[in-house]
Amino acid sequence: MAKPLLRSLVPGELGPLVTELGGEAYRARQLAGWLHEHDALAWDELRNIPRPLRDALAGRYDLQGLAPLERQVSTDGTRKFLFSLRDGQTVESVIIPMENHATFCLSTQVGCAMACRFCATARGGLVRNLEAGEILEQITHLRRDLAADPVPGHGERQFNAVFMGMGEPLDNWAALPAALHTMLAEDGLAMSKRRVQVSTSGPGDGLRRLLALAPGVGLTLSLGGTTDEERRKLMPVPGRTPLAEVIDLGARYARQSGRRTTIAWVLIAGQTDQAEQARRLAKLAGSGPFKVNLIPLNALDDDAQEPPTPSTVLAFQDILTRAGIDNTIRLSGGRDIAAACGQLRRRRLTG
Numbered sequence: 510m511a512k513p514l515l516r517s518l519v520p521g522e523l524g525p526l527v528t529e530l531g532g533e534a535y536r537a538r539q540l541a542g543w544l545h546e547h548d549a550l551a552w553d554e555l556r557n558i559p560r561p562l563r564d565a566l567a568g569r570y571d572l573q574g575l576a577p578l579e580r581q582v583s584t585d586g587t588r589k590f591l592f593s594l595r596d597g598q599t600v601e602s603v604i605i606p607m608e609n610h611a612t613f614c615l616s617t618q619v620g621c622a623m624a625c626r627f628c629a630t631a632r633g634g635l636v637r638n639l640e641a642g643e644i645l646e647q648i649t650h651l652r653r654d655l656a657a658d659p660v661p662g663h664g665e666r667q668f669n670a671v672f673m674g675m676g677e678p679l680d681n682w683a684a685l686p687a688a689l690h691t692m693l694a695e696d697g698l699a700m701s702k703r704r705v706q707v708s709t710s711g712p713g714d715g716l717r718r719l720l721a722l723a724p725g726v727g728l729t730l731s732l733g734g735t736t737d738e739e740r741r742k743l744m745p746v747p748g749r750t751p752l753a754e755v756i757d758l759g760a761r762y763a764r765q766s767g768r769r770t771t772i773a774w775v776l777i778a779g780q781t782d783q784a785e786q787a788r789r790l791a792k793l794a795g796s797g798p799f800k801v802n803l804i805p806l807n808a809l810d811d812d813a814q815e816p817p818t819p820s821t822v823l824a825f826q827d828i829l830t831r832a833g834i835d836n837t838i839r840l841s842g843g844r845d846i847a848a849a850c851g852q853l854r855r856r857r858l859t860g
């Protein structure tokens with residue numbers, strides 16, 4: 510069985526560990542620096558950590574849990590990665606180049622139990638949760654990739670992170686709090702809360718846990734329906750939580766974090782692009798501190814579902830705009846490289 514990953518420990522746990530292994534207390538800070546600042550992936554890279562301490566750490570922990578398997582670059586600059594994990598499973602991460610920074614799209618699970626009808630990751634169900642270290646190490650690899658192949662015009666190390674890859678982040682409560690903690694901690698990745706976004710399909714128990722944790726990061730709620738019936742049809746598992754409760758929890762989280770919650774609306778031709786749905790969505794979004802992202806579907810290889818025509822998308826948007834709802838159309842990048850989450854993994858699984 511693989512050892513635990515050193516990156517799964519939150520920075521505060523490194524001090525006691527170093528002391529237990531006979532190292533000086535200040536080595537914990539150096540160790541955190543190697544993990545979260547210098548993106549180390551091999552014990553030999555930890556140059557100022559004495560060999561006996563390195564060996565003792567290596568006896569208990571693994572430093573690398575992900576091996577790059579595939580890297581694809583889209584014509585729009587989106588970079589998509591497939592990593593193999595130590596047990597042979599695979600996960601995906603994406604670098605989306607924005608105007609002056611990169612956004613990292615991270616996975617939290619291998620597969621997903623939420624069974625959303627429009628999602629490639631849903632096919633095959635949940636395989637397992639990622640460890641906190643496996644979530645954080647995606648950032649390590651993506652930063653190393655940007656260091657080796659920088660995006661012109663981007664600042665050195667600023668990046669945003671969205672939990673929008675494979676898996677339902679709030680369904681991996683064993684790892685998400687630790688991963689968020691390390692991302693935000695001064696002696697971790699020291700990210701601003703404003704640069705982190707948890708994107709969820711909105712299972713009620715998960716939303717309540719997030720409210721209790723109060724991490725202050727942004728929240729995106731994927732609704733999938735403007736009535737309970739619609740939502741259950743497209744998102745059967747998260748759809749078990751009544752829509753009114755999801756909206757209430759999203760609004761409470763927005764008030765707690767001081768940031769509006771984003772409602773993500775996937776536009777699927779004939780299913781979620783109807784005018785009356787736009788009107789109901791406007792009503793829901795207008796009921797609290799929300800804004801709306803409209804996301805035309807990234808069609809799957811083997812599916813009859815398609816995005817609406819551009820004119821239908823604009824007509825849908827117009828209804829929201831006229832109702833005074835702050836909204837944006839988000840085109841998912843990298844269409845030529847299967848950038849919808851789960852598609853790369855699925856292509857490999859199905860040959």
Ligand code: SF4
Pocket residue numbers: 621622623624625628629630631674675676677709710850
């Ligand atoms: S859309 Fe997200 S929550 Fe739904 S099945 Fe896919 S990965 Fe899971």
